[in-house]
Amino acid sequence: xxxxxxxxxxxxxxxxxxxxxxxxxxxxxxxxxxxxxxxxxxxxxxxxxxxxxxxxxxxxxxxxxxxxxxxxxxxxxxxxxxxxxxxxxxxxxxxxxxxxxxxxxxxxxxxxxxxxxxxxxxxxxxxxxxxxxxxxxxxxxxxxxxxxxxxxxxxxxxxxxxxxxxxxxxxxxxxxxxxxxxxxxxxxxxxxxxxxxxxxxxxxxxxxxxxxxxxxxxxxxxxxxxxxxxxxxxxxxxxxxxx
Numbered sequence: 001x002x003x004x005x006x007x008x009x010x011x012x013x014x015x016x017x018x019x020x021x022x023x024x025x026x027x028x029x030x031x032x033x034x035x036x037x038x039x040x041x042x043x044x045x046x047x048x049x050x051x052x053x054x055x056x057x058x059x060x061x062x063x064x065x066x067x068x069x070x071x072x073x074x075x076x077x078x079x080x081x082x083x084x085x086x087x088x089x090x091x092x093x094x095x096x097x098x099x100x101x102x103x104x105x106x107x108x109x110x111x112x113x114x115x116x117x118x119x120x121x122x123x124x125x126x127x128x129x130x131x132x133x134x135x136x137x138x139x140x141x142x143x144x145x146x147x148x149x150x151x152x153x154x155x156x157x158x159x160x161x162x163x164x165x166x167x168x169x170x171x172x173x174x175x176x177x178x179x180x181x182x183x184x185x186x187x188x189x190x191x192x193x194x195x196x197x198x199x200x201x202x203x204x205x206x207x208x209x210x211x212x213x214x215x216x217x218x219x220x221x222x223x224x225x226x227x228x229x230x231x232x233x234x235x236x237x238x239x240x241x242x243x
Contacts, residue, residue, distance in 0.1 A: 029101045030071075032078035035223075036209035039081045046087040052112050054096040055080065057087035064238050065092040065120045066150065067110040069103040069127030069135045071208065076101070078210035079128070082227040089235035092120060103127060103134035110138055114145065124238065126150025126168075128207045129177070133157060139165055150234060152207045153178045155186040168195045168237040170230055172202025174217035197233050202226040 040048050047058040055077065066086065070076040076097045083093040094113045099105040110125050123146045127135040132154025139149045140158035148166035149156070153175055160167065167190050171178055187194075199206075201220035205213040207230060209223055219226065 029073040029075060030078065030208075030210040030213065032075045032080070033209050033211050036078045036080050039084055039209075044084050044088060046084050048084075051094075051116065052096075054094050054109075054113065055083070056113075057083045057093040057095070059087045059090050059092065062090055062092040063120060064090070064122040064124070065094065065113075065117060066124045066126055066234070066238075067094045067096070067113055067135075068150075069109065069125070069131030069138075070095070070098055070101065071128040071132075072103065072130030073101050074128070074208055074210055078208040081209050081224065082207060082230065085227050085231035086234055089231055091235065091238060092117065098131075103131045107134050107138050110135075110142075110146075122147045122238070124148050124150060126152065126234075127154060128152040129154050129204065136160065139163070148237075150237075152230065153204050155183045156189045157186055159189045161189055161191055163191065165191065166193070166195075166237070167191055168197070168234065170197045170199060170233060172199045172204065172206060172217075172219065172226065174202060174219055175204040176215050176217035177204035177213055195237055199226055199229055202229070 049056045068079065068083065070079055076095055079095055083095050087093045096109040114123055125135040125139050125146055126132060126149060132151040133156060136149055136151065136156030137158045139146055140160055140163065143163040143165055151169040153171040203219040204216045206219050206223045206226035
């Protein structure tokens with residue numbers, strides 16, 4: 001009996017240590033900066049609301065929507081300026097808050113929003129960094145429900161080569177965080193008609209508003225400029241994909 005108790009106590013101690021380590025790990029994340037929080041108070045022509053733990057950016061009368069998965073350990077509201085700029089292109093944008101700021105814990109987040117917006121004819125999923133990879137995993141399992149995928153400084157470990165999905169990949173040429181070895185390795189998982197855009201002067205953190213990211217390169221453009229180029233590229237890609 002004593003030996004059994006020691007084993008149980010040992011297992012509980014290990015679990016407690018793991019739980020504590022995970023808690024500490026998730027508490028250390030990138031917070032949305034002031035400009036991201038202030039973006040909602042600036043007149044943009046976009047209606048911003050909340051739905052099922054997500055922020056929704058509605059330009060009005062949109063028939064195309066993007067569900068966007070935030071980057072790993074980045075506060076979801078840091079992507080508000082980017083979502084507003086994309087919504088200003090006539091695209092409904094949905095930005096879900098992820099458990100522990102990690103999209104890996106809610107890969108199926110898009111399901112609930114697709115069910116709520118019956119007026120949308122064309123659905124896309126996408127995301128930044130880890131969020132993009134998780135969006136790719138979602139797209140792989142829902143190829144008949146979504147039209148395509150948007151990867152921002154991200155790659156797909158899921159095989160989408162013959163999925164019939166349209167894929168847009170964007171990253172900055174000064175990105176010091178995106179693993180280029182993995183990016184090139186997994187490029188074979190994407191369709192042959194992949195649209196790839198390399199933003200001159202852009203870096204990894206420039207897609208959001210959460211300050212400098214450890215290991216990133218120095219951008220030669222502002223985050224606003226990088227996001228504007230991204231929004232325009234996304235709108236053009238969607239327009240060509242849904243004709």
